[in-house]
Amino acid sequence: MTTTTNGKLSVREKVGYSLGDFAANLVFQTLVTYIVFFYTDVYKLSNSAAQSVIFWCGIIGGVLFAPVMGMIADRTKTRWGKYRPWILFTAIPFGVLIFFTFSTPNFGETGKIVYAFVTYLLLVSLYTANNLPYASLSGVLTGNMAERNSLSAYRFVAVMGAQFIIQVLMLPIIMMAGDGDQALGFEKITLVFAFVAVACFIVTFLTTKERVVAPQESDSRVVDDLKDLLGNVPWLIMLGVVVLVFVTLALKGGMYIYYFDNYVSEPALAVFLENMGFNSFISGLTSFFGSLGFAFEWPESPVASGFGLFNGSGIIMMIVGIGFSKPLADRFGKRNIYGIFLVISTLFVLAFVAIPPESVGTMFISQILHGFFYGITIPLLWAMIADVADYSEWKNNRRATAVIFSAMILGLKGGLTVGSTIAAMVLASYGYDANLESQSLETKEGIKLAVSVFAAIPFFVAAASMFFYQINKKMETQIETDLAARRPATV
Incomplete structure (x- = not known):
């Protein structure tokens, strides 16, 4: 190498x-x-x-x-x-x-x-x-x-x-x-x-x-790659984690629009947007783009504005959280930081089960805190998968990086499919009817459960899986040291 x-x-x-x-x-x-x-x-x-x-x-x-x-x-x-x-x-x-x-x-x-x-x-x-x-x-x-x-x-x-x-x-x-x-x-x-x-x-x-x-002598057959995968316990665990994580992301991501459209109080949301200065900000943008000759037509619906702002606040805080990921992982190891902060972030997903429709500010605070703590985990998932490729090489003296990543991408697609399917099942089970102007209390309760309890379960299981993931900080160092000794240095 x-x-x-x-x-x-x-x-x-x-x-x-x-x-x-x-x-x-x-x-x-x-x-x-x-x-x-x-x-x-x-x-x-x-x-x-x-x-x-x-x-x-x-x-x-x-x-x-x-x-x-x-x-x-x-x-x-x-x-x-x-x-x-x-x-x-x-x-x-x-x-x-x-x-x-x-x-x-x-x-x-x-x-x-x-x-x-x-x-x-x-x-x-x-x-x-x-x-x-x-x-x-x-x-x-x-x-x-x-x-x-x-x-x-x-x-x-x-x-x-x-x-x-x-x-x-x-x-x-x-x-x-x-x-x-x-x-x-x-x-x-x-x-x-x-x-x-x-x-x-x-x-x-x-x-x-x-x-x-990889040197020529380490080239392997497809069957060798598959055998290595099935014997690679960290890889099997990470495959399960990827599926679980994307089940949650697809479920809550797909249900948030229903949450804002059917559960959140529209009058309370309109007051929240007005009080925080969002409407004034949009008016200013409209005037600015109008002076440049553009027709800036932000949707007038409080639901559309609230939904976009809700997503935006979470994304911004995820970016902030990402900045804390490397120093924490360098000191304590990816496995520990990923598991701990995935649990913390999930608590703020679970919190939505207790938030009433009128408490819009509390919803945004929970989203912001979830975004920050989840942001710390985001880079670590794929970095750990790259570590699994190193682990495979360390254990088997062969490297099959793309096969390992392809299996994880397959898990990602599977997680998205399962999460979207669960979202559709929840809507059907709780009697959602797109033709109704106002959904039943049962339907609204189902939507709330989908973005809270149901979405939290896969995240919690993924975090628990970290107890069985072998590549801790000590093993990271051992693998890196051993592989460096096997690989002749080059500029």
């Missing part, structure tokens, strides 16, 4: 690497937040057609293709390394498909379905082919685990930045760009996203370097 002498990464390389995640999350967050809305309300597909396109393309291009792509990436051999070339080669096709997926050609009903299926399948497949090698790259930029913690922190600040743009700002920007025409607005915004993504991916390729390189 080869690596640098001390494994230190420059700020330039960390920033360059993080831009890849910023680009990918402009797309990922748009898909998570808007793809159903785009297909049904903008492109006018039927609900059943939209669901079929999203489900089957996600299964084929995401879940099934991920392990295949992992094995391909691990066996790629170029002068640029195993993983960097995929970031470069997929950049332009990925950008093109971003634009085409959110375009609205005027085909007939069948033509629209075919167009949506082909473009979305290609986009999801290119996302896998780009993002899986990108995630794997974090495991081979350096063998220094402290530097890996720092790299993850840079990376997830970029993720939160993209998430803030999409979840808080994108809707009014679409309205401005399209002058009220949402289809035109989506096309214009995604065209900008396409150029930004391509540029960011190229910067990531140019500013990074693979330093942890």
